[in-house]
Amino acid sequence: MTIHNLPTQLVSRIKTREGFIITLKIDKKIDFFPGQFLHLRIDSQRYDPLLRRPFSIWNYSHKNSSTYIDVLFKVVGRGTDILAKEDNLKPFVMIPLGNKFNILNDRSNYIMVAGGAGIVPFYLLGRELVKMHKGKVTLIFGARNSSQLYGLEQLSSLGLDMHICTDDGSEGKKGLVTEILDELLGKQKTDSIQAFSCGPMVMLKRVSEVCNKWNVGCQLSLETHMGCALGACRACIVKVKNKDDWKYSRVCCEGPNYNSSELIWE
Ligand SMILES: Cc1cc2nc3c(=O)[nH]c(=O)nc-3n(C[C@H](O)[C@H](O)[C@H](O)COP(=O)(O)OP(=O)(O)OC[C@H]3O[C@@H](n4cnc5c(N)ncnc54)[C@H](O)[C@@H]3O)c2cc1C
Ligand code: FES
The missing domain is CATH 3.40.50.80 (Nucleotide-binding domain of ferredoxin-NADP reductase (FNR) module)
Incomplete structure (x- = not known):
């Protein structure tokens, strides 16, 4: 699946209990599978915060040839605080990222x-x-x-x-x-x-x-905490089973969705 790095427009922000839902508009038609996420450069006009921040996709829709993505977040630090308060942001978004939930069709x-x-x-x-x-x-x-x-x-x-x-x-x-x-x-x-x-x-x-x-x-x-979300920095690794042994898995590209039986808990 192609990963896009695109400019977005912050079109709305609403408060929901202690969280916020922002809507980002992208001038391209993109579909997502449940379980995938995006990596957001909060404001392309500055380097604070330097790193992008990962968020799941709460909802999305298409209008004409644009995609409207809703991101639901709670404020925990610098990046989410800016997202919750500031206007005139020019975010960039890397999408779609990660694997999807694997729905078993034989279940009811x-x-x-x-x-x-x-x-x-x-x-x-x-x-x-x-x-x-x-x-x-x-x-x-x-x-x-x-x-x-x-x-x-x-x-x-x-x-x-x-x-x-x-x-x-x-x-x-x-x-x-x-x-x-x-x-x-x-x-x-x-x-x-x-x-x-x-x-x-x-x-x-x-x-x-x-x-x-x-x-x-x-x-x-x-x-998990993420750096690049592209598989390069290994900031996001977790331990998974590998036959009789174990190996590291990068949550940003091999995850974020895992069968619970694959993971090694420490
Ligand atoms: C795949 C994925 C999907 C996510 N989806 C959502 C979402 O839909 N909504 C949402 O509110 N949050 C989500 N998160 C968490 C979100 O990425 C962090 O809350 C955000 O990056 C914090 O940025 P900040 O600059 O505000 O905080 P920072 O200043 O970077 O950090 C503030 C505090 O939060 C802690 N923190 C930062 N990132 C994480 C993390 N990933 N897990 C636990 N603690 C963290 C830091 O250790 C620090 O104590 C997701 C994370 C991942 C990896
Ligand atoms: S965040 Fe860089 S490898 Fe996963």
Whole structure:
């Protein structure tokens, strides 16, 4: 797949709970698969921040020969702070990057498990799974508190079976996504289920353990730190199994989506 490096126009910015959704317009028609991401040079008029920042694609649409990409982010540092506040930015975007989620067509029950900003890849995936109309599509979405349940309003319109939880009980059930996952898997015929998850590493490790317990295949979308996002700098590497041994895998180009059974947890 060709990777494009294109100028974009920041056409809108809206606040959603503690996060933001910005819309970037590109004068080219580009399609994305659920699970892919982009690498954003926040402002091409300056070198601060120097490095691009990776973001999942929340949603996209075409109008005439342009593509409109929605990016949902939370502010954590310099780059996201500029994106949240400043106007007159001239961003550049490298797209589309990474592998896609590998949807197993022989399943009838799909479960997505998201923590905080790890929700982002699941709007496009949820929409795709519902469109395939292949059975039940469940979303388990958790965050520290209700203000970090990003994008909930848009997700509610997809027709998913939604299970919401927060650490402090401020919205949904009080507890962890992995507790709800364990409970749901315990009640169902697990050989029809495929699971997907994105969120903090500690959560993904626990999701992987719960899926192992019930013998359910799970794909994990990793959000490691990145430098080049082109496979050159190795800033993003993780350890994966390699027959009886292990090797490093570059999340930016061999990932970000991995079968949980491939990964080596440390
Ligand atoms: C494939 C991929 C998809 C992503 N999708 C999204 C998304 O859709 N929405 C979103 O809000 N975020 C997403 N992220 C994380 C996002 O890239 C970082 O939050 C962003 O780069 C931070 O930039 P900054 O300049 O604001 O922060 P920096 O100043 O670079 O860092 C501020 C703090 O955040 C930490 N940080 C930076 N990057 C990461 C990271 N990848 N994981 C954990 N901590 C980090 C730093 O260690 C530091 O403590 C994604 C990351 C990857 C790799
Ligand atoms: S970010 Fe440079 S190799 Fe992955």
